[in-house]
Amino acid sequence: MNPGADPLAYAPDSIPHPGETLKDTLDELGIPQADLARRTGLSTKHINQVIKGTAPLSPDTALLLERTTGVPATLWNSLEAAYRTQQAREEESKALASRVDWLSRFPLAELVKLKILPNREKTPANLLRLLDWFGVADPDTAEDVWRSYRTAFRRSTVLEPNEYTTATWLRLAELRARELDTHPFDKSRLTALLPKLRALTLAEQDTWIEDLPRLCAEVGVAVVFVPALPKTRVSGATRWLTPEKVLVALSDRFKKDDQFWFSFFHELGHVLLHGKRLTFMDDSDNFSSSKVHEDPDEDEANEFAANTLIPLPYTADYQQLRAKPMPFSRIEAFARRVGIAPGIVVGRLQHDDALDWKYGNNLKRTVTLI
Known part of the structure; x- marks a missing residue:
């Protein structure tokens, strides 16, 4: 079944066991x-x-019935399979009826808004729909999967108080990325593409929102934009879907271009520098130079993003600007020399405590994903 499909769409209320059809057939044949x-x-x-339906109709019996009744064995097997599947579905529904409170851990209003669930009711039917959307067998399996993700996360917001909303955001990103056609991953081509990607920071959102995924798809990177969900802190994520296709998901949590572009290049740092078996879920804490991270990978991704946006040849110029960032025309002139959006320079200066957070924000552009 495709993710997001209604698991109850083709499930009739009841399916007769094949013995009933056998009885009718025998009566007709005398x-x-x-x-x-x-x-x-x-x-x-x-x-x-x-x-009577108390014994299964085996494939061997189906062949015997084919010879004696003329009814194809495939039909008998299909009737048996449909009946047993329905029986298993009913047993599953009974078991899940006691787990419907698991739905309370999710942002049900958002799930309805996203058309993942038809309503906010805590019913076995909605629980089945959600499990089907996540592609897992039951709630315990789902949480085991997320725990295994956390083991692989080098810095994570998953399995904290917002774990279920974050898991929802990541699943949205994963499903969208799997739909994208990408070329096989090519590390050298991605590296060569970095200047062109950096230049997109100067473009309007209507331009880069189309160009960024297209360019990245050509080197095996599936870039998807997933709006931030309430109560999540996630800014971006990196996850290898196959050895030849990597997901880079970006949210609009901060709504400004400096954070958005830093997050993007931070994720590319993970892609280029770190292992294919790891998943990274990044939040604002990841981007703090003062924070002691659990793993140096985050510091490496931060350094990669910072040096990609403001390359090392401009370090001396940036230090001069950092010493005297005002007036704003100095920031704009530096941004033109470097070839990036001025809002990114403002964000860097604010992060480095060279500019108060209340100044220069008018140079930042708003990022809104839908």
Whole structure:
């Protein structure tokens, strides 16, 4: 079943066991059960159990029935499979009925808004729909999967108080990325593409929102934009979907271009510098130079992003600007020399405590993802 499909869409309320069809067939053919037993070599007791539905109709029995009734074995097998599947579905529904409170951990209003669920009701049907959307068997399995992600996360917001909303955001990103056609990942081509990607910081959102995913797809990077969900701190994520395709997901949590572009190049740092078996979920704490991270990978990704946006040849010029950032015309002139949006320079200066956070924000551009 495709992710997001309704798991109940093709599930009738009840499916008769194949014994009922066998009984009707025998009645139409005028074959008594005892006669069928003799023709098939099966016991009368077993035939009776199949007709009552207390014994399964095996593939071997289906072949025997094909020869004695003329009804294809494939039909008997299909009837048996449909009946057993329905029985299993009913048992699953009973088991999940006691787990519907698991839905309370998710942002149900957002799930309805995103058309993942039809309503906010805590019902077995909605629980099944959500499990199907996540592609997991049951709530315990889902949480085991997320725990395994956390083991791989070098810095993570997952499995904190907002774990379920964050898991929802990541699943949205994953599903969108899997739909994108990308070329096989090429590290050298991605590295060569960096100047062109950096130049997109100067473009209007209507331009880069189309060009950024297109350019990255050509080197095996599936870039997707997923608006930030309430109560999440996630700014970006990196996850290898296959050895030849890597997901880079970006949110609009901070709504400004300096944070957005730093997050993007931070994620590319993970792609270029770190292992394919790791998943990275990044938040604002990742980008703090004063924070002691659990792993140096985050510091490396930060350094990569900073040096990509303001390359090392401009370090001396930047230090001069840092010593005297005002008036704003100095910031704008430096941004022109470097070839990046001035809002990014403002954000860097604010981060480096060279400019008060209340100054220069008018040079930043708003990023809004839908």
